Amino acid sequence: MINSLFLNLQQHDVLTDEERDLLRGIIVRERRFAAGEDLVVEGSRPAFSSLLVGGFAARYKLTGEGTRQITAIHIAGDFVDLHAFLLKTMDHGIIALSPCHVAFADHGELKKITERHPHLTRMLWLDTLVHGSIHRAWIVAMGRRSKASHLAHIICELYVRLGVVHRTSGPSFHLPLSQGEMADVLGLSLVHMNRVIQRLRREGLISWINQTITILDWERLAEVAEFDPTYLSLSVEPR
């Protein structure tokens, strides 16, 4: 059930069979969520961390004016709120962008892992660090790239991350976000989001129909995005 998590962690270092078993052991419950449901509510103090088994979810924060900013997109294999294990209080919510299948990891069991299994602890720590790297890449894209470049960067990133967990088919992948939701990722208005998407289409970089994105020209897309996957730490080495 949590094979995608293994695929994720294995991109960074070798996982032993014992470590796999330990990870299986921390899952105490599972649940399915409908699209639009909150997996985790802002301000709550969860006793479990959510591991996304299938589907797409987003961290988000609402502003006083009622606008929304999505701060991360999560895919199968992501330990969505492993943070809460140590941060305790959620400073943002997590919403299902599609129907989601979630496994819950008990914080007490996670603590036991940190007491007895240092390498696995470092692997989990690393997983949260990679998500920090992704945040930084997003900040750069938001602050200093054109909106077209920003969108291209997000598409490149999703393609690589989904590839790791075998959720791409050739140059295509399923992405169940509406343009309005994607606008909340880029910090744009819905109208302008639409125009940016059309520009990438017109330039022959992508197609995006029926919740399916196809990368028509990876070279040029990555160039527009200035995409450099270093920040995803996709190399197996001792951690």
Next chain:
Amino acid sequence: MINSLFLNLQQHDVLTDEERDLLRGIIVRERRFAAGEDLVVEGSRPAFSSLLVGGFAARYKLTGEGTRQITAIHIAGDFVDLHAFLLKTMDHGIIALSPCHVAFADHGELKKITERHPHLTRMLWLDTLVHGSIHRAWIVAMGRRSKASHLAHIICELYVRLGVVHRTSGPSFHLPLSQGEMADVLGLSLVHMNRVIQRLRREGLISWINQTITILDWERLAEVAEFDPTYLSLSVEPR
């Protein structure tokens, strides 16, 4: 020498005397950097992590067009690139914004801590998670707040973080960033940055002269920023 780190960590949970000694023990070297020098170079694979003892530093990334985006501001007591301990390769640079005093923690010694001292390990992990929370707060500010609100948010955040390590005096604090550097934080042009600053001044929220920011009206500044310090996890509880 690393008392500021202790002040930082103590905001989240109790540190034992033994843990303090362990932290002192991982410092193998120290060095001073001039303003403008790189503490850590993008693409390098450091064998040490830099603990900022005094001064201000910034993580940054340069784009192909030669613009710069600052993704984090670091102050005394910050474990600037603890990430590198597990991420291995730096995907961004770190520059001294003022003269900086840096202590270097050996990655081998850090690894030993993770092997033998689970609580201290969790505290260090937590420290990196808090910086992840700060990243998310920045993403929200960049995407969905006005530039004036964004600047107000950064000032509130710096005031609180500097207060933790006793670097404020009353409503004031020292901030050795030029307006051009601050523009690289907000993702703005220098000219517009200047206009945004003047607006906060004109509205009587802050004064900012001689590298010193004074908060003239905390209530209204925090309101403009929609500042809620939850994301800094400033509560002592078992972690």
Next chain:
DNA sequence: CGGACCCTTGAGTCAGGTCAATGATAGTGG
């Protein structure tokens, strides 16, 4: 005294926002 940085201000331009309207598609209840 001349650079080297900063900060400040004005003028013109453009990216991106708001408001508004039109279709297309899918699900719901009768």
Next chain:
DNA sequence: CCACTATCATTGACCTGACTCAAGGGTCCG
């Protein structure tokens, strides 16, 4: 099966926040 509603994608017209270019002034330092 059909009217009804909701959600999305798309397009046009107009407005404003932010950028660029350009120039002037302050301060510190060699």
